[in-house]
Amino acid sequence: MQKHILLVTVLALIGFGASAQSFLENSQVNGSFQTDAQYYMLDKGIDITDLNGKKFGINGFGKVNYTNGNFSAGIRFEAFLPEMNGFRSELNGVGLANFYATYDNGFIGVTVGDIYDQFGSGLVFRTYEEWSLGMDNALRGARVVLRPTNGVTIKGVYGRQRFFWAPYLEREMSADDYRGIVRGADAEWDLNQSIPSMNDSKFRMSLGGSFVSKKQADQSLFYYIPENVGAAAARLNLGYGNWAFSTEYAYKINDPSAINNFIYKEGQALMASLSYSQKGFGAVLQVKRTDNMSFKSMYTGKQNDLDINFIPPINYTHTHSLPSMYTYSTQPNGEMAAQLQVNYTIPKGTALGGKYGTKLAFNMSQVNDIVRDSIMDNGQMVINKKGSLGYASDFFAISKHRFFRDINFEIDKRINKDWHVNAQYINLYYDIETIEGHAGAPVVQANIGFVDVTYKINKKQSLRLELQGLWENEVHKGYEVEESEKKDYQKRGDWAAALLEYTISPHWSFSIADKWNYGNPVEEYRDHYFTGTVTYIHDATRVMLSGGRQSEGVVCVGGVCRTVPASSGVTLTVSTSF
Amino acid sequence: MKKTIITLMAAMAIATAGCDKIDINNTHKPYTPTGGSKTVLIKDFTGARCVNCPEAADYAHELQHRLGEDRIFILSVHAGYLATPTGQFPDFLTDEGTAWYNNHDSNPLFSVDHVALTDGNTLNVEQIDTPVADALAEPQSFDITVENTYDESSRKLDVKSEVKAVTDYEGQLYVSYCLVEDSIVGWQIIPGGMDREYVFRNVFRGTLNGADGEPLPSNHVFVEDTFAFTHSMTLDSTYNADQCYILSYVSDNSKNGKILQTAMQKVK
Numbered sequence: 058m059q060k061h062i063l064l065v066t067v068l069a070l071i072g073f074g075a076s077a078q079s080f081l082e083n084s085q086v087n088g089s090f091q092t093d094a095q096y097y098m099l100d101k102g103i104d105i106t107d108l109n110g111k112k113f114g115i116n117g118f119g120k121v122n123y124t125n126g127n128f129s130a131g132i133r134f135e136a137f138l139p140e141m142n143g144f145r146s147e148l149n150g151v152g153l154a155n156f157y158a159t160y161d162n163g164f165i166g167v168t169v170g171d172i173y174d175q176f177g178s179g180l181v182f183r184t185y186e187e188w189s190l191g192m193d194n195a196l197r198g199a200r201v202v203l204r205p206t207n208g209v210t211i212k213g214v215y216g217r218q219r220f221f222w223a224p225y226l227e228r229e230m231s232a233d234d235y236r237g238i239v240r241g242a243d244a245e246w247d248l249n250q251s252i253p254s255m256n257d258s259k260f261r262m263s264l265g266g267s268f269v270s271k272k273q274a275d276q277s278l279f280y281y282i283p284e285n286v287g288a289a290a291a292r293l294n295l296g297y298g299n300w301a302f303s304t305e306y307a308y309k310i311n312d313p314s315a316i317n318n319f320i321y322k323e324g325q326a327l328m329a330s331l332s333y334s335q336k337g338f339g340a341v342l343q344v345k346r347t348d349n350m351s352f353k354s355m356y357t358g359k360q361n362d363l364d365i366n367f368i369p370p371i372n373y374t375h376t377h378s379l380p381s382m383y384t385y386s387t388q389p390n391g392e393m394a395a396q397l398q399v400n401y402t403i404p405k406g407t408a409l410g411g412k413y414g415t416k417l418a419f420n421m422s423q424v425n426d427i428v429r430d431s432i433m434d435n436g437q438m439v440i441n442k443k444g445s446l447g448y449a450s451d452f453f454a455i456s457k458h459r460f461f462r463d464i465n466f467e468i469d470k471r472i473n474k475d476w477h478v479n480a481q482y483i484n485l486y487y488d489i490e491t492i493e494g495h496a497g498a499p500v501v502q503a504n505i506g507f508v509d510v511t512y513k514i515n516k517k518q519s520l521r522l523e524l525q526g527l528w529e530n531e532v533h534k535g536y537e538v539e540e541s542e543k544k545d546y547q548k549r550g551d552w553a554a555a556l557l558e559y560t561i562s563p564h565w566s567f568s569i570a571d572k573w574n575y576g577n578p579v580e581e582y583r584d585h586y587f588t589g590t591v592t593y594i595h596d597a598t599r600v601m602l603s604g605g606r607q608s609e610g611v612v613c614v615g616g617v618c619r620t621v622p623a624s625s626g627v628t629l630t631v632s633t634s635f
Numbered sequence: 636m637k638k639t640i641i642t643l644m645a646a647m648a649i650a651t652a653g654c655d656k657i658d659i660n661n662t663h664k665p666y667t668p669t670g671g672s673k674t675v676l677i678k679d680f681t682g683a684r685c686v687n688c689p690e691a692a693d694y695a696h697e698l699q700h701r702l703g704e705d706r707i708f709i710l711s712v713h714a715g716y717l718a719t720p721t722g723q724f725p726d727f728l729t730d731e732g733t734a735w736y737n738n739h740d741s742n743p744l745f746s747v748d749h750v751a752l753t754d755g756n757t758l759n760v761e762q763i764d765t766p767v768a769d770a771l772a773e774p775q776s777f778d779i780t781v782e783n784t785y786d787e788s789s790r791k792l793d794v795k796s797e798v799k800a801v802t803d804y805e806g807q808l809y810v811s812y813c814l815v816e817d818s819i820v821g822w823q824i825i826p827g828g829m830d831r832e833y834v835f836r837n838v839f840r841g842t843l844n845g846a847d848g849e850p851l852p853s854n855h856v857f858v859e860d861t862f863a864f865t866h867s868m869t870l871d872s873t874y875n876a877d878q879c880y881i882l883s884y885v886s887d888n889s890k891n892g893k894i895l896q897t898a899m900q901k902v903k
């Protein structure tokens with residue numbers, strides 16, 4: 058397959074008649090490089106008494122894209138030698154991870170190689186790469202995009218997904234890295250572009266539809282596994298003036314898998330969003346229901362890899378260290394979620410707005426389980442039994458089992474030309490047993506707050522101070538944690554954090570920080586996590602060196618998470634782009 | 636219009652070809668194990684506080700039921716953090732089980748005839764189908780017989796066993812004897828809560844001759860060679876002798892401890 062793609066790429070280059078000289082004359086080249094390296098040290102203070110033979114972890118990539126008129130091509134090289142702690146061990150290796158070549162003249166676009174794309178909101182198809190998660194589910198194959206008329210786009214994709222460094226060739230069915238082929242098509246019609254009378258209309262409308270199918274051989278000894286699993290979606294986007302509404306519904310045929318315990322129930326997902334915005338005010342209401350919508354090109358897979366689709370999270374993304382300790386991870390087997398976000402800017406020149414205006418934001422999001430009722434199977438009432446339809450679920454019913462809730466209020470105020478303040482209060486409910494798999498661990502119910510103050514010393518220098526606190530309402534108050542339960546109490550209890558950053562524009566930044574788990578129910582976990590960081594920036598190049606402790610936690614992007622173990626040592630990050 | 640109809644028909648054809656609907660009344664495949672008498676041991680590393688373990692154990696038992704209860708044995712080894720007893724959770728930890736678990740950090744984990752265990756790896760429950768089927772298809776190298784004599788009053792158990800080669804074989808051969816107690820009722824975490832009357836199946840209670848067993852007198856054996864072993868132990872007063880078994884297996888340390896044959900016999 059790889060040889061074929063390279064051959065096609067070379068032929069494409071020749072076929073477009075690009076002489077070497079003209080190929081270079083009108084070309085543009087851009088790219089980026091990044092290396093993250095960690096040196097690990099023993100640290101009895103946070104219970105790191107064995108490095109398991111791993112002193113270094115290095116993740117690095119370099120990508121280069123070439124564009125010349127209608128033609129573009131690129132490569133991405135990766136090295137994990139070995140992978141940093143918290144990344145999947147299958148990443149260990151070095152090599153050319155991705156490559157592609159595209160010809161697109163506006164009417165037709167053809168890509169061969171590794172494809173990143175998304176149909177609608179991704180409910181049936183999305184391939185993407187997320188460096189911070191060590192995740193890449195690119196589709197190696199081909200894509201054709203047709204634009205037969207204004208506002209109409211038709212796409213087709215075909216290929217096999219990346220699975221770390223596993224070969225793309227047809228594999229033995231018994232191979233651990235055996236995975237299926239993905240093929241899909243999507244059509245989108247933007248009426249405002251297609252119909253001349255609607256070009257400048259206040260009313261906006263677009264429609265779309267997708268169909269994706271995976272083909273994977275039946276490897277099971279016990280169950281008849283569908284070798285072709287299809288999923289379809291339809292979407293609608295409407296807008297009028299300041300209002301916008303979008304919705305997408307997806308349906309997946311029977312897809313027994315390790316994730317859903319080999320049940321044959323269909324999958325469904327519905328998302329809808331209503332928003333209003335005007336100067337100084339914006340509000341968005343989102344709702345989502347998913348049921349059995351995990352869709353992978355390897356039905357035996359259980360981790361965050363080989364996902365064909367993507368279930369978008371509808372939760373606030375926190376960036377400060379304490380609020381982001383408990384980030385929601387999308388539950389693939391089903392959830393009911395809602396989010397309301399309201400932003401308002403108190404106008405300049407008013408008593409509360411002051412000279413620069415005051416930004417206020419309110420957000421509330423909640424995720425519950427769906428309701429699952431028993432069904433009759435071979436004369437018995439069963440629920441989620443392998444080989445059965447699994448369960449019945451009322452589409453609009455909400456389970457009492459709450460996974461997550463985040464209510465937060467934020468104020469952002471520039472006081473004068475020297476002072477800027479940002480503060481936020483968060484009320485959090487986090488079912489750590491469901492989300493992180495800590496069996497029997499009590500739910501995290503916490504109040505979190507921070508103040509982030511920036512003082513501009515002069516044109517070039519500034520100081521920034523962050524003060525954060527996290528207070529858990531209940532962590533077995535007064536309960537003596539037994540020895541064997543301790544592992545579930547790492548990072549639990551009350552926290553305080555502070556950061557002081559000194560910046561000399563445009564190159565230097567120095568910071569010191571500490572996170573202190575002073576209220577952990579387990580006395581030996583009441584640790585400080587000190588870090589010191591120096592950053593140097595030169596144009597598009599950034600070098601960051603930091604040393605200290607990293608607490609255990611999760612890193613989540615778009616509802617997809619990876620666990621980060623506690624560590625102690627030195628981290629160097631070098632990145633550049635051109 | 637004609638183009639639209641053709642396009643729609645093509646789309647429907649693609650969609651139909653891209654979907655296989657399985658008859659919900661016929662989701663189970665018939666399976667007939669390949670011939671032979673090779674038996675297989677599944678070690679299920681589990682824990683009473685492991686929420687996913689009951690489901691995995693059910694799967695292993697379903698596998699046993701479908702592929703042959705006389706040829707597949709399951710040993711539930713409680714080991715690891717989630718097996719460490721707290722509060723009312725039962726204590727099924729053993730030194731040998733902890734040694735076999737080899738510092739892995741999750742449950743449930745499995746090995747099939749020790750494959751992918753002693754080299755530091757384990758299997759997830761979804762991965763055991765093929766190794767079990769492969770192991771069943773292997774030729775049998777040994778035959779094991781176990782004869783138990785149990786005295787009710789003293790709770791003393793005498794185990795007499797013979798290991799007989801059914802083919803010539805060369806390796807680093809060991810034989811192990813394990814005590815197993817079935818159908819123990821106790822607390823187990825299950826999805827959505829706690830089952831206070833969970834029935835623990837095939838619980839490993841310890842070995843009679845160490846975590847690695849004991850070597851056969853010869854590493855190069857010939858067909859019909861027979862080796863006799865005897866062991867004695869006193870059953871713990873809390874064990875239900877009616878539900879106890881001796882499980883025995885022959886393994887080859889030159890192949891990462893691969894198990895060549897397993898046998899199981901009731902104590903009473």
